[in-house]
Amino acid sequence: MQDLKKLEKEAEKAIIEAADEAVLRDVEIKFLGRKGTLTSVLRGLKDLSEKKRRELGPKANTLRVKLETSIGEKRYDLRKKELNARLKKEWIDISRPGIKTAQGHLHPLTASLREITSIFHSLGFDAVVGPEIETEWYNFDALNIPSDHPARDLWDTFWLRQDKKSAIKEKLLLRTHTSPVQIRFMGKNQPPLRIIVPGKVFRNDASDATHDIEFYQVEGLMVDKEISVANFKEIIQVFFEKFFSSGGGSAFSVKGGPASGRGGKEKINIRLRPSFFPFTEPSFEIDLKFPGSKRWLEVAGAGMVHPNVFKNSGLNPKHWRGFAFGFGVDRLCMMKYKISDIRLLHSSDPRFLKQF
Numbered sequence: 017m018q019d020l021k022k023l024e025k026e027a028e029k030a031i032i033e034a035a036d037e038a039v040l041r042d043v044e045i046k047f048l049g050r051k052g053t054l055t056s057v058l059r060g061l062k063d064l065s066e067k068k069r070r071e072l073g074p075k076a077n078t079l080r081v082k083l084e085t086s087i088g089e090k091r092y093d094l095r096k097k098e099l100n101a102r103l104k105k106e107w108i109d110i111s112r113p114g115i116k117t118a119q120g121h122l123h124p125l126t127a128s129l130r131e132i133t134s135i136f137h138s139l140g141f142d143a144v145v146g147p148e149i150e151t152e153w154y155n156f157d158a159l160n161i162p163s164d165h166p167a168r169d170l171w172d173t174f175w176l177r178q179d180k181k182s183a184i185k186e187k188l189l190l191r192t193h194t195s196p197v198q199i200r201f202m203g204k205n206q207p208p209l210r211i212i213v214p215g216k217v218f219r220n221d222a223s224d225a226t227h228d229i230e231f232y233q234v235e236g237l238m239v240d241k242e243i244s245v246a247n248f249k250e251i252i253q254v255f256f257e258k259f260f261s262s263g264g265g266s267a268f269s270v271k272g273g274p275a276s277g278r279g280g281k282e283k284i285n286i287r288l289r290p291s292f293f294p295f296t297e298p299s300f301e302i303d304l305k306f307p308g309s310k311r312w313l314e315v316a317g318a319g320m321v322h323p324n325v326f327k328n329s330g331l332n333p334k335h336w337r338g339f340a341f342g343f344g345v346d347r348l349c350m351m352k353y354k355i356s357d358i359r360l361l362h363s364s365d366p367r368f369l370k371q372f
């Protein structure tokens with residue numbers, strides 16, 4: 017009995033003094049653990065006489081419950097204290113502005129390509145693609161540009177170095193324009209057809225602010241029984257007005273009109289100027305003049321599909337008529353976003369790209 021009283025005092029004191037959960041855990045083990053002091057007392061009960069056991073048994077058990085309860089309460093207190101201390105230290109200022117995560121965006125060229133594709137799509141044109149490595153036939157001959165034709169000089173070409181023993185006998189090159197896809201597409205599809213061909217082209221030329229050795233073109237082709245220059249002019253007018261009146265914050269945007277530009281007071285002036293391309297007859301150059309500007313800007317080449325191009329694609333030129341055009345996407349993108357040097361578009365320089 018004496019020992020039990022002493023044990024109780026000792027245990028209560030230790031519990032009260034425990035400064036943290038680890039110490040409290042030690043106290044718990046010391047008195048109530050498998051080899052704990054009180055546990056030993058409880059274990060020893062069975063060796064006592066029945067009289068002593070009846071006397072001591074209930075007391076020892078009551079003490080166990082009491083100590084368990086005290087330890088539980090103390091643990092709860094310690095946890096609360098610790099939590100309060102943490103809450104005091106780690107607080108969150110919910111009125112503080114958050115940290116902005118850097119968000120990427122489309123490259124202006126990609127944005128332009130997508131927009132061009134989407135505008136032509138709304139006019140019924142499907143986008144198709146062709147290979148960047150092209151044969152001499154598709155890039156030149158089939159487009160009515162035989163090897164002795166002086167017009168070949170218009171396209172400074174990267175020819176591929178080829179193994180003489182290779183199975184490929186045709187001369188290969190990096191396509192200088194997207195026009196070869198006209199032949200490829202007409203060779204496999206019957207008119208009526210309306211396609212555009214967005215894609216990368218290559219020129220073996222010195223680069224400067226307006227020329228680069230690789231850039232993007234969009235080719236257009238519409239073929240049917242009765243197609244005229246008038247159809248072409250309408251399509252191209254709608255296209256340029258839509259392209260330059262949306263987004264971009266361009267100084268050239270069409271004022272006072274809806275996205276189509278139609279119905280506004282001012283519209284983009286479009287001029288077709290006679291020109292020459294071996295694959296079209298007649299051929300023209302397309303110039304644009306923006307509202308408020310005095311300058312005509314050359315933006316595209318175009319024309320009515322040459323009979324030889326139909327023939328080389330396996331179509332009868334007596335049955336079909338079409339127009340074709342091709343423009344440089346980089347140049348349109350530069351006009352729209354007011355970019356002064358084409359090389360910036362291909363620089364991947366974040367200081368440049370961040371501005372869009």
Ligand code: DAH
Nearest residue numbers: 193195317318319340341342
């Ligand atoms: N392929 C020409 C070039 O790269 C552009 C062009 C002109 C495409 C007239 C056409 C066209 O389809 O009809 O300079």
